[in-house]
Amino acid sequence: MRATFLPYGRQSVDEADIQAVVEVLRSDWLTTGPKVAEFEEAFAARVGAAHAVSFSSGTAALHAAAFAAGLKPGDEAIATPLTFAATANCVLYQGATPVFADVCRDTLNLDPELIEQKVSPKTRAILPVDYAGHPADLTPIFEIARRHGLIVIEDACHALGAEYGGRRVGSLADMTVFSFHPVKHITTGEGGMVATNDPRLAETLRRFRNHGISSDARQRQSAGQWHYEMVLLGFNYRLPDILCALGIQQLKKLDANLMRRRAIAATYTAAFREMPGVTPPAARPDANPAWHLYPIRLNLEKLTTGRAEIFRALRAENIGVNVHYIPVHLHPYYRDRFGYQGGEFPVAEDAYERLISLPMFHGMSDGDAEDVIRAVHKVVTAFGRE
Numbered sequence: 001m002r003a004t005f006l007p008y009g010r011q012s013v014d015e016a017d018i019q020a021v022v023e024v025l026r027s028d029w030l031t032t033g034p035k036v037a038e039f040e041e042a043f044a045a046r047v048g049a050a051h052a053v054s055f056s057s058g059t060a061a062l063h064a065a066a067f068a069a070g071l072k073p074g075d076e077a078i079a080t081p082l083t084f085a086a087t088a089n090c091v092l093y094q095g096a097t098p099v100f101a102d103v104c105r106d107t108l109n110l111d112p113e114l115i116e117q118k119v120s121p122k123t124r125a126i127l128p129v130d131y132a133g134h135p136a137d138l139t140p141i142f143e144i145a146r147r148h149g150l151i152v153i154e155d156a157c158h159a160l161g162a163e164y165g166g167r168r169v170g171s172l173a174d175m176t177v178f179s180f181h182p183v184k185h186i187t188t189g190e191g192g193m194v195a196t197n198d199p200r201l202a203e204t205l206r207r208f209r210n211h212g213i214s215s216d217a218r219q220r221q222s223a224g225q226w227h228y229e230m231v232l233l234g235f236n237y238r239l240p241d242i243l244c245a246l247g248i249q250q251l252k253k254l255d256a257n258l259m260r261r262r263a264i265a266a267t268y269t270a271a272f273r274e275m276p277g278v279t280p281p282a283a284r285p286d287a288n289p290a291w292h293l294y295p296i297r298l299n300l301e302k303l304t305t306g307r308a309e310i311f312r313a314l315r316a317e318n319i320g321v322n323v324h325y326i327p328v329h330l331h332p333y334y335r336d337r338f339g340y341q342g343g344e345f346p347v348a349e350d351a352y353e354r355l356i357s358l359p360m361f362h363g364m365s366d367g368d369a370e371d372v373i374r375a376v377h378k379v380v381t382a383f384g385r386e
């Protein structure tokens with residue numbers, strides 16, 4: 001058994017990160033100063049988008065994207081049930097209705113054929129999630145969107161640095177949403193970003209994160225003006241300069257972080273392919289996943305117990321496993337509000353019973369990965385059926 005607890009995710013913060021934050025703390029601008037544009041420009045360049053607009057969280061970024069997409073009461077947006085609730089909640093924030101479609105068996109991403117079946121005259125948007133960092137099946141999703149005049153908001157909170165068909169996630173959808181929560185590929189503590197190639201969407205996103213005001217304090221100061229106009233109902237969703245400075249530094253390490261995560265994923269997959277009790281996550285040939293998570297699925301038919309006991313046994317080995325996700329429609333809020341009872345999305349629900357996220361973060365050592373492999377082997381062997 002491992003001597004210390006290994007979490008499922010963890011940030012890496014170095015001296016350069018700390019220095020960058022300290023510099024801003026000594027400067028004139030703690031919020032909405034020069035670091036915001038600097039971070040946004042560097043981020044847009046990295047993901048291959050024309051514009052990037054920062055937010056105080058990935059959830060705020062999703063809300064802004066739902067607003068900019070024009071979602072309103074009476075509208076529907078098609079989303080995956082196998083995600084963090086924020087993906088679907090952003091539709092509710094706008095008074096619109098999330099309509100779920102089931103996922104593909106291999107990637108656990110939205111199944112384009114099932115999306116098609118859910119399109120109605122009320123549908124306005126599709127919200128695919130790049131589950132665990134594996135890009136959603138974007139080509140057929142864009143094709144459905146084009147045919148029905150829908151906007152695509154890609155929730156890439158797991159997928160910073162992922163590629164689809166050799167192209168970068170962030171350059172493809174109408175709007176792509178990222179998160180900088182500490183377990184993600186880069187962190188600002190809390191933070192998020194929307195990338196888009198559309199200048200009008202970028203303008204709306206900027207206003208929405210700043211009370212719907214058409215200029216920010218720094219622009220007004222440099223123009224020597226006091227006058228401003230509130231043109232839409234926005235929020236204070238700004239990411240302060242302190243955190244943007246951290247983001248700028250963290251972004252410099254993204255390539256190294258991705259390389260490390262991909263190396264750990266390769267080590268894991270090679271080991272778990274040999275274990276009959278588990279199925280490693282799939283990677284399609286057209287995808288270069290970013291490996292935010294490494295979710296294995298238990299082959300329950302080959303085990304004498306269920307996920308709960310395997311989970312507890314791995315925790316007892318000091319392996320910080322987690323589960324992503326309880327399908328959104330099964331949360332009490334969604335059950336009560338929309339009448340879901342379970343059974344509506346059999347692929348997502350079956351996956352949920354089997355999923356266990358293993359530790360996956362760029363600061364993990366080879367020894368950490370070996371500890372995980374050894375623990376999984378020990379536990380699934382102990383509960384293996386002959």
Ligand SMILES: Cc1ncc(COP(=O)(O)O)c(C=O)c1O
Pocket residue numbers: 057058059060062083084086087129155157158178179180181190191192
């Ligand atoms: C798929 C997905 N969407 C949205 C979010 C929300 O991001 P944040 O925690 O930055 O608000 C998360 C957060 O983990 C997520 O995993």
